Amino acid sequence: MTRPLLEVNDLKKHYRIAGGLFGGKPSYVYAVDGVSFEVARGETLSLVGESGCGKSTVGRAVLRLFDITSGQVVLDGQRMDDASKDTLQTFRRRVQVVFQDPFSSLNPRMKVRDILAEPIRNFGLARSSAEVDERVNKLMDLVGLPREAVKRLPHQFSGGQRQRICIARALAAEPELIVCDEAVSALDVSVKAQIVNLLQDLQRELGLALLFISHDLAIVEHMTHRVAVMYLGKLVEVAPKRELFAAPRHPYTRALLSAVPLPEPGAQRERIILKGDVPSPVNPPKGCRFHTRCPHAFERCRVEEPELKIAPGDHWSACHLNDLPLAENPMVTPLAS
Amino acid sequence: MTLASDHRTPPPGLAIATPLPDILKKVKPRTGFVGFLRRYPTIAIGGFLLLVLIFVAVFAGYLGTVDPTAISPSRRNRVPSELYWFGTDMLGRDLYSRVLYGTRVSLTVGFCVAIFASIGGLAIGLIAGYVRWLDGLVMRAMDSLMSIPPILLAVALMAITRGSVGNVILAITVAEIPRVARLVRGVVLSLREQPYVDGAIAAGTRTPMIILRHILPNTLAPMTVQATYICGSAMIVEAILSFIGAGTPPNIPSWGNIMAEGRALWQVKPFIVFFPAAFLSVTVLAVNLLGDGLRDMLDPRASKGH
Numbered sequence: 001m002t003r004p005l006l007e008v009n010d011l012k013k014h015y016r017i018a019g020g021l022f023g024g025k026p027s028y029v030y031a032v033d034g035v036s037f038e039v040a041r042g043e044t045l046s047l048v049g050e051s052g053c054g055k056s057t058v059g060r061a062v063l064r065l066f067d068i069t070s071g072q073v074v075l076d077g078q079r080m081d082d083a084s085k086d087t088l089q090t091f092r093r094r095v096q097v098v099f100q101d102p103f104s105s106l107n108p109r110m111k112v113r114d115i116l117a118e119p120i121r122n123f124g125l126a127r128s129s130a131e132v133d134e135r136v137n138k139l140m141d142l143v144g145l146p147r148e149a150v151k152r153l154p155h156q157f158s159g160g161q162r163q164r165i166c167i168a169r170a171l172a173a174e175p176e177l178i179v180c181d182e183a184v185s186a187l188d189v190s191v192k193a194q195i196v197n198l199l200q201d202l203q204r205e206l207g208l209a210l211l212f213i214s215h216d217l218a219i220v221e222h223m224t225h226r227v228a229v230m231y232l233g234k235l236v237e238v239a240p241k242r243e244l245f246a247a248p249r250h251p252y253t254r255a256l257l258s259a260v261p262l263p264e265p266g267a268q269r270e271r272i273i274l275k276g277d278v279p280s281p282v283n284p285p286k287g288c289r290f291h292t293r294c295p296h297a298f299e300r301c302r303v304e305e306p307e308l309k310i311a312p313g314d315h316w317s318a319c320h321l322n323d324l325p326l327a328e329n330p331m332v333t334p335l336a337s
Numbered sequence: 338m339t340l341a342s343d344h345r346t347p348p349p350g351l352a353i354a355t356p357l358p359d360i361l362k363k364v365k366p367r368t369g370f371v372g373f374l375r376r377y378p379t380i381a382i383g384g385f386l387l388l389v390l391i392f393v394a395v396f397a398g399y400l401g402t403v404d405p406t407a408i409s410p411s412r413r414n415r416v417p418s419e420l421y422w423f424g425t426d427m428l429g430r431d432l433y434s435r436v437l438y439g440t441r442v443s444l445t446v447g448f449c450v451a452i453f454a455s456i457g458g459l460a461i462g463l464i465a466g467y468v469r470w471l472d473g474l475v476m477r478a479m480d481s482l483m484s485i486p487p488i489l490l491a492v493a494l495m496a497i498t499r500g501s502v503g504n505v506i507l508a509i510t511v512a513e514i515p516r517v518a519r520l521v522r523g524v525v526l527s528l529r530e531q532p533y534v535d536g537a538i539a540a541g542t543r544t545p546m547i548i549l550r551h552i553l554p555n556t557l558a559p560m561t562v563q564a565t566y567i568c569g570s571a572m573i574v575e576a577i578l579s580f581i582g583a584g585t586p587p588n589i590p591s592w593g594n595i596m597a598e599g600r601a602l603w604q605v606k607p608f609i610v611f612f613p614a615a616f617l618s619v620t621v622l623a624v625n626l627l628g629d630g631l632r633d634m635l636d637p638r639a640s641k642g643h
Contacts, residue, residue: 063535092540092541096539097536099532105532105533107555119541122541123541169536173541
């Protein structure tokens with residue numbers, strides 16, 4: 001097997017929320033608590049989960065926007081979590097980002113040309129001002145915006161156009177991986193489809209890998225190769241798209257999938273309604289983190305934390321049910337749709 | 338293709354609609370300078386008053402004034418007349434001249450404090466907001482400075498230095514810096530969480546450029562507004578300091594000094610206090626109106642909707 005583009009090993013990010021200058025007992029938010037996955041070149045991996053599960057934190061850790069608590073972020077065989085300033089700069093060129101809100105992800109006081117020129121200059125991708133202009137024009141073509149628009153300010157564009165500018169800025173660095181942090185969630189449906197198609201086209205043309213962070217399973221099903229499901233700072237299931245949507249092996253994934261609305265009017269899925277709220281990441285439950293809301297929880301789940309185990313079809317899941325004999329496992333029945 | 342030149346006959350059963358009458362009055366939106374002044378009347382009024390006062394301060398010597406420090410014991414305490422427009426004080430000095438020259442002190446102190454406090458506060462606020470480990474230290478120091486009332490702090494600083502306009506500016510600046518620093522720090526803290534800052538970090542921009550290119554320009558709008566308010570309050574503090582004898586030395590005519598000297602005669606010769614007080618009020622009002630207008634202009638959400 002070839003080396004994956006991005007490897008994340010046992011990533012942890014804990015935020016201190018109490019205990020400051022004058023002491024006090026420190027307590028932590030376990031935002032991400034041991035997450036491992038890989039992204040191959042040219043692949044799309046979707047990271048899904050409800051809000052607050054830590055999926056954005058994973059994305060920001062991959063971008064190295066902050067220092068992680070422990071674990072490793074490895075790009076192309078090189079560790080990036082403890083890289084020096086110079087290696088970090090080359091790393092930054094190879095990993096770019098598109099954020100959710102197209103209104104706050106562009107500096108309101110900078111013209112589009114300057115926004116796009118910033119990464120080109122920072123990474124030394126052009127030798128002269130004319131070359132910068134040439135690259136900026138190419139980027140505008142690539143994302144389907146008129147070249148004259150480079151003289152305008154961000155507020156003179158619509159949401160979808162701004163998201164195109166954000167994508168152009170990400171592409172300006174000639175990256176190999178783009179982290180799309182809810183990149184289409186803030187757009188309305190028709191624009192959303194345009195941006196998703198643009199991302200797919202660019203991926204095909206430029207061989208980009210995408211880490212697609214989203215809570216919109218319909219979009220995920222449309223554009224991803226593999227899916228990783230997160231719950232309360234941990235991965236519960238990682239599998240190729242078809243596998244995961246057809247035969248989820250974790251009760252949480254099942255519940256998530258059952259909540260995806262069907263596009264046919266009147267059609268009803270058998271909904272799995274989870275009881276209770278997501279436990280606080282300050283005080284995650286012992287044992288399996290999902291046991292407080294799991295309809296199938298049994299004794300072992302309260303005591304022992306399940307590990308991600310592989311099943312046929314590159315299907316990883318972290319659930320004790322999968323250790324049970326087939327006859328007793330409620331997860332083997334196919335999902336009714 | 339325009340409809341007016343279109344002489345097609347409509348398809349059977351359909352007719353071309355007659356043009357609608359013009360029931361709405363045509364509104365020509367005013368653009369340019371006049372439109373700007375109409376949209377922001379507070380800026381227009383405040384700015385106009387301030388320009389007049391700056392004119393008075395600069396050309397105080399050419400506006401029919403005499404030497405404001407010339408003593409004339411025989412003409413003490415004259416009421417306002419054709420000869421002495423604002424009257425004379427207890428030493429026979431021409432009040433009109435003194436008040437006009439006093440404009441210089443007030444405006445100098447106001448503008449200098451606004452500029453210096455902005456620069457100092459901006460630097461401290463940017464550092465505190467961006468360098469996280471320094472934040473606690475710097476802001477506690479600012480808090481302790483702020484726990485002393487600004488006038489007391491200025492009095493204390495004036496007590497250990499020699500009275501001069503420069504020292505007054507320094508003392509008020511020190512007292513005002515924490516307010517600016519706190520404002521800037523707050524703005525920086527919210528700006529640094531903006532996705533475009535993260536985007537710029539991911540785009541390889543290094544910290545100094547992040548601050549210069551992405552943080553600083555976006556703090557300038559609230560800073561400008563704050564600077565005008567500081568300018569107004571610095572003028573008042575200067576007048577108070579001069580009034581209690583801890584500010585501008587008495588040989589320089591300042592509004593605070595004139596009021597202090599007229600205080601003893603307040604009940605019999607109220608005009609001595611009235612004229613400098615009126616000028617001070619108008620000046621501070623002008624500056625604050627300008628500040629309000631700037632706030633409306635720079636932060637459209639705070640205005641009442643245009």
